Structures are given as structure tokens and as C-alpha cells.
Amino acid sequence: MDALPPLPSPLVTQLQRARRFAALTGAGISAESGVPTFRAAQTGLWARYRPEELATPEAFDRDPALVWSWYAWRRQLVAAATPNPGHRALVDLANHRPLTLITQNVDDLHRRAGSEEVVELHGNINRCRCTATGRVVAPWDEGETAPPPSPWGGVLRPDVVWFGEALPEAALEKALQAALDCEVFLVVGTSALVYPAAALPLAALEVGAMVVEINPEATPLSDRAHFSLRGAAGELLPQVVAACVDASSQG
Numbered sequence: 001m002d003a004l005p006p007l008p009s010p011l012v013t014q015l016q017r018a019r020r021f022a023a024l025t026g027a028g029i030s031a032e033s034g035v036p037t038f039r040a041a042q043t044g045l046w047a048r049y050r051p052e053e054l055a056t057p058e059a060f061d062r063d064p065a066l067v068w069s070w071y072a073w074r075r076q077l078v079a080a081a082t083p084n085p086g087h088r089a090l091v092d093l094a095n096h097r098p099l100t101l102i103t104q105n106v107d108d109l110h111r112r113a114g115s116e117e118v119v120e121l122h123g124n125i126n127r128c129r130c131t132a133t134g135r136v137v138a139p140w141d142e143g144e145t146a147p148p149p150s151p152w153g154g155v156l157r158p159d160v161v162w163f164g165e166a167l168p169e170a171a172l173e174k175a176l177q178a179a180l181d182c183e184v185f186l187v188v189g190t191s192a193l194v195y196p197a198a199a200l201p202l203a204a205l206e207v208g209a210m211v212v213e214i215n216p217e218a219t220p221l222s223d224r225a226h227f228s229l230r231g232a233a234g235e236l237l238p239q240v241v242a243a244c245v246d247a248s249s250q251g
């Protein structure tokens with residue numbers, strides 16, 4: 001593998017000075033673990049189905065078996081995946097600096113990498129809840145092809161946030177606080193299209209934080225971020241974190 005070019009020196013200087021960090025991650029950080037992103041044209045989770053057929057409460061009402069089996073397939077996929085150097089770099093950063101790690105991902109790979117506190121904005125695919133009471137149910141029979149009945153009268157649904165549903169209030173509040181308090185906001189592997197998550201870096205910009213995007217592709221955030229680094233999270237995040245924690249590691 002070719003050596004990465006050094007990071008821009010103004011970025012390195014600011015990373016070394018900063019004390020309070022926040023990071024917002026999206027599906028791209030897990031791409032190198034083999035978990036497909038949502039919006040990639042050929043390989044994305046939504047290449048075959050439109051989001052509204054799978055990730056809305058209406059879709060679940062209309063065709064619960066389709067939605068349930070899609071999530072059962074994804075649970076298997078993420079269970080077989082392992083965290084990559086991008087996930088591990090954020091563990092390293094938290095060991096050296098105060099970091100609020102905010103994720104839109106439901107795959108649990110940050111926690112499996114060793115991140116102890118993860119603010120999950122869109123839930124977690126490894127939990128299910130009862131549609132009647134909202135209570136978390138575990139374990140359940142993964143072999144079912146349709147949502148199993150819950151002990152409290154409803155059926156089970158994945159404990160994730162679909163379009164049109166409110167995000168968990170405490171998680172969103174914590175994420176916004178971190179965006180407003182941090183000096184550096186890292187935005188990693190997200191298309192920055194889905195709100196309210198996409199508003200977090202904008203809030204950080206408003207209050208003067210340095211926003212650093214890591215993504216192989218441009219996003220609606222790219223022109224507004226202070227630095228938009230083009231490349232894979234598994235390569236660039238370790239380099240960025242090394243710059244934060246160890247001045248000598250930069251070429």
C-alpha cells in the first residue's frame with residue numbers, strides 16, 4: 001500500500017492544540033468491515049429496494065415479513081463483520097482526549113472495537129422492541145421469517161429509527177451538546193443527507209468548531225467543512241488520530 005500524503009500542516013497544528021473532540025460516524029466507517037452502505041449505487045443496501053419500502057413504519061405495517069427478513073439478513077451480516085482500523089482509531093482517540101462518539105450506525109461495531117460510550121442516534125440492530133409497549137425484548141427466535149409475537153401483545157420490531165420517527169431524545173440531546181462544546185468535530189463516512197444527524201456538524205460550525213470530514217466522495221458538507229479529506233476512514237482516521245495524540249508520527 002502506498003504511503004498516505006501528510007495531512008495539511010494547519011490541520012495538524014489545530015488537531016494538536018484541541019482538547020475536546022466529537023465524532024459523527026455513518027455507514028462508510030463500516031464499509032471496510034464489509035458492511036454495505038445505504039446509498040452506494042451498485043452495492044448499497046438500497047440498490048434493490050427504495051428506503052421507503054424498508055425503513056419506514058408504513059413499510060413495516062404493509063409488509064412486516066419483508067422488513068423483518070431484511071433486518072434478519074443484516075443482523076447476520078454485522079455479526080460476521082469485525083471492526084476495522086477506523087473504528088479502532090476512535091478508541092485510541094478517546095484514550096487520549098475527551099471524545100463524544102456519535103454514530104448513525106446500528107451495527108454495534110464501535111462498541112465491539114472497544115469504544116465504551118457510544119451515542120446511538122438511530123438505534124441498534126441487535127435489539128428488538130415490542131410494537132405495543134416499546135419494551136426491549138431479548139432474546140428472540142432469529143429463525144422466524146415474520147416478526148415474532150412479543151410477550152406483551154404486539155410483535156417484535158428492530159429497535160432502530162425509521163424515516164418519520166423521532167430519534168431517542170437523550171441521545172440527540174447529548175449529540176447536540178457535544179457538537180456545541182467541542183473544538184474539533186470529525187464527520188466520518190456519512191453522506192450527510194439524513195436529518196437531524198446532518199445538522200450536527202452545521203451546529204458545530206456555527207459555534208466555531210473546526211469541522212473535518214473524512215469521505216472518499218464529496219457530500220453536501222464538503223464545501224462547508226474546514227477540511228474535507230478524500231479517502232477511506234480505515235486509512236485516514238488512524239492518520240488523523242495519530243496527529244492528535246502524537247506530533248512525532250507526522251511526516
Ligand code: BJW
Nearest residue numbers: 026027028037038039104163164166189190191194195233
Ligand atoms: C466511506 C467509505 C469509507 C464509503 N470510508 N467513507 C430536514 C430536512 C429534510 C428532511 C428532514 C429534515 N428533518 C427530518 C427530515 C426527514 C428525514 C430525512 O432526513 N430525510 C432526508 C433523507 C431528506 N429524517 C427523519 O425522518 C428522521 N426523523 C425525524 O426527523 O423525525 C422527526 C420527528 C420528531 C418528533 C416526532 C416524530 C418525528 C429519522 C431518520 C432515520 C434514518 N434511519 C436510517 C435507517 C436506520 C435503521 C437501519 O439501519 O436500517 O438510518 S436511514 C439510513 O440513513 C440510516 C443511516 O444511519 C442514515 C444515514 O446514512 P449514512 O450513514 O450517511 O450512509 P450513506 O450510505 O448515505 O453514506 C455512506 C457514506 O460513506 C457515503 O458518503 C460514502 O461516500 C462514504 N464511504 N466508503 C469513509 N471506506
